[in-house]
Amino acid sequence: MYPKILKSIALRSPVFGPIVIERDRLRQEVAQFSVERGRSVPELSGVMNPGYCHCCRQQTVFEIKGSWLRDQYLCSNCFSIPRQRHIQHVLDTYFQGWEEKNVHESSPSNELISRYCASYSSSQYFEGVAEGTFFNGVRCENLESLTFPDHTFDIFITQDVFEHIFDPARAASEITRVLKPGGVHVFTAPKHKGLRKSYPRARLQGNQIEYLLEESYHGNPVGDGKALVTWDYGDDFEELMNSWSGSTTTTYIIRDRSLGIDGEYLEVFVTRKKGDME
Missing domain, CATH: 3.40.50.150 (Vaccinia Virus protein VP39)
Incomplete structure (x- = not known):
């Protein structure tokens, strides 16, 4: 909760706002690089995205739990792996x-x-x-x-x-x-x-x-x-x-x-x- 509040305050600051935006942009680039390489990096642990799971056959949220996506990219509903x-x-x-x-x-x-x-x-x-x-x-x-x-x-x-x-x-x-x-x-x-x-x-x-x-x-x-x-x-x-x-x-x-x-x-x-x- 507190990190979200602090981020909201920082975004409104003319000094820290651009820094936070650039940090988020870099995180997105790291995430995209990880996708292209076929694996995540430790910093991405906790990243989530919505999608459809063929194992439980419903819309769900997928979450990265660690750096080895093959075993640590889980469906939040059925806990299946890629x-x-x-x-x-x-x-x-x-x-x-x-x-x-x-x-x-x-x-x-x-x-x-x-x-x-x-x-x-x-x-x-x-x-x-x-x-x-x-x-x-x-x-x-x-x-x-x-x-x-x-x-x-x-x-x-x-x-x-x-x-x-x-x-x-x-x-x-x-x-x-x-x-x-x-x-x-x-x-x-x-x-x-x-x-x-x-x-x-x-x-x-x-x-x-x-x-x-x-x-x-x-x-x-x-x-x-x-x-x-x-x-x-x-x-x-x-x-x-x-x-x-x-x-x-x-x-x-x-x-x-x-x-x-x-x-x-x-x-x-x-x-x-x-x-x-x-």
Whole structure:
């Protein structure tokens, strides 16, 4: 409250008024520079803008909570983050009627997609639990050896999962197998700028993990909350996905603050199985 009062007084002052106006102008330029670079800077924490959220499907206010927009640019209503809003924007825009399809999501961390889809199912991977069985009400599935029959799903969704898989080629092939003809794998994964060739960071040797590079972890909705990063993906990621899946991958990328979509690693990838979707 007091900063607003002081600013109002300063704006009426012939000495401080121009200084405050110039400060605000510079802040706007910094904000615009941040948009163009795809990230905010610490000074922008607390910046808000109105817009439409595809996750909660209503007008809302988006707020920057920190310098890493990918995880800290939140919808004030559903608390979604940019990559979640982008993946649902892609579904709503390019796959209209997806809510009536048979959808499976691997390793979801929220209910943002399930709330709209009647034929929705999900799974997590639990170490030591038999695949295809349920643990605490959640189905256990390993993307490298799915237990679903061929041609089961119209849409298969993974969000920031493929960078944690030891054998992504096997996983991509398995996802394609369980998709119906014309079905799509809609997913996100960090694709690193300036990295020409993707490479593994760790691999399995029997039951032991061999670390090829320094260990790196992301958050995990199950287990101890940590997920080992096993691959760093670069410019050849789509080419790899095409060869692994035997299908064609399309990349979607936008930056639009009116949709709450801004930050790093915003790509949404869609791999479509050959054939026509029903």
